[in-house]
Amino acid sequence: MTESLADEFxxxxxxxxxxxxxxxxxxxxxxxxxxDAYLRFSGADRxxxxxxxxxxxxxxxxxCLSRLTSARARREHYAGPWLPEPxxxxxxxxxxxxxxEQRDAVSxxxxxxxxxxxxxxxxxxxxxxxxxxxxxxxxxVLELGEANCRQLHRRAVLRLAVPEARxxxxxxxxxxxxxxxxxxxxxxxxxxxxxxxxxxxVWWSDGGGKVSAARRPxxxxxxxxxxxxxVLARAGxxxxxxxxAEVNGRDGLLVRGPGGADGIAGVIGVVAFEVxxxxxxxxxxxxxxxxxxxxxxxxxxxxxxR
Numbered sequence: 001m002t003e004s005l006a007d008e009f010x011x012x013x014x015x016x017x018x019x020x021x022x023x024x025x026x027x028x029x030x031x032x033x034x035x036d037a038y039l040r041f042s043g044a045d046r047x048x049x050x051x052x053x054x055x056x057x058x059x060x061x062x063x064c065l066s067r068l069t070s071a072r073a074r075r076e077h078y079a080g081p082w083l084p085e086p087x088x089x090x091x092x093x094x095x096x097x098x099x100x101e102q103r104d105a106v107s108x109x110x111x112x113x114x115x116x117x118x119x120x121x122x123x124x125x126x127x128x129x130x131x132x133x134x135x136x137x138x139x140x141v142l143e144l145g146e147a148n149c150r151q152l153h154r155r156a157v158l159r160l161a162v163p164e165a166r167x168x169x170x171x172x173x174x175x176x177x178x179x180x181x182x183x184x185x186x187x188x189x190x191x192x193x194x195x196x197x198x199x200x201x202v203w204w205s206d207g208g209g210k211v212s213a214a215r216r217p218x219x220x221x222x223x224x225x226x227x228x229x230x231v232l233a234r235a236g237x238x239x240x241x242x243x244x245a246e247v248n249g250r251d252g253l254l255v256r257g258p259g260g261a262d263g264i265a266g267v268i269g270v271v272a273f274e275v276x277x278x279x280x281x282x283x284x285x286x287x288x289x290x291x292x293x294x295x296x297x298x299x300x301x302x303x304x305x306r
Contacts, residue, residue: 005041009056012053014095015053015057015095016034017030017031017093018093018130019060019061019064019130019131020033020034020060020063021094022114022126022130023065023068023126025112027294027295028085028290033060033067037060037063041055041059058140061123064123065119078208079207079215080206080207081204081205081206081215081216083108083204083206084111084112085292085295086270086272086291086292087247087248087294087295087298088299088302089246089248090246094106094249097249106249107249108272109274109284110160111248112284113160114126114160116160117159117160120144121155121159122156123138123142124142124152124156138153169278171250171251173275174250174251174273175251177196177279178244178251178252178253180192180196181253182242182244182253185228185232190232196279197224197225197279198277198280198281199220199221200219200220200221201220201279201280202218202224203219203227203285205218205285206287206288207288208290208291210289211268211287211288213285214227224283240255240256240257240258240268241257242255253270253271254269256268267292267295268289269292270285270292270295271284
């Protein structure tokens with residue numbers, strides 16, 4: 001590929017990565033997919049490509065559909081709960097996240113819900129909701145009828161219409177709760193943590209069989225507090241550190257091992273929260289080291305820029 005074509009592709013890369021990540025829930029797979037699209041772009045007859053951006057979006061979408069089919073088979077044998085790969089979003093990696101709807105579209109909670117959809121339903125939903133594609137455009141990308149795409153979109157919306165997932169707390173309230181959780185966790189204040197949790201709170205841990213993590217969701221405030229008591233006791237003894245960061249469009253926590261400084265790679269866990277009615281209702285903690293590699297590179301890159 002000539003330098004001019006390479007430069008042209010780079011102008012599309014962020015949008016293509018955002019599309020692939022929303023489709024796959026994996027930053028590593030999204031990077032691989034975009035690279036595959038780069039190779040196809042470099043080998044294509046440019047005379048046949050009238051609109052490079054649209055052409056590349058179609059290529060990425062169809063590559064993602066293939067990857068989703070194989071990914072689902074792998075996840076059936078995944079050790080413990082499967083969670084999406086977390087991404088630091090303050091640097092614009094997933095594009096502008098200025099509205100509550102844009103932030104919701106990349107939250108770990110919604111990415112988990114998207115696993116309910118068939119690959120084609122997911123493609124229709126992502127293109128429509130996250131990238132504002134019209135149904136005619138979606139039909140062109142997927143090579144389906146426009147009426148079929150409308151039906152697939154309606155079906156996807158119905159499958160995702162979980163009331164508790166659609167009414168998120170204001171950002172300021174979420175930030176206060178995360179700060180309160182951080183303070184209570186640092187102090188080992190279980191009474192303070194208890195006040196932050198809903199009675200039906202659920203805690204998911206994704207270690208992927210690579211590190212020690214709960215293989216089943218921990219459900220209910222009392223069980224979550226007992227679980228946290230053990231986690232905090234070990235963390236205090238080993239000298240783990242916690243800090244706030246914008247993860248998937250929302251305030252979350254980065255967990256660093258002994259000696260890990262703010263902004264430096266060495267993150268061994270990422271914690272994301274769901275908030276309703278002024279309390280924490282869901283907590284998702286990603287600990288699988290393979291799922292933290294992209295985020296670690298993001299933090300290292302940010303450190304070098306300072």
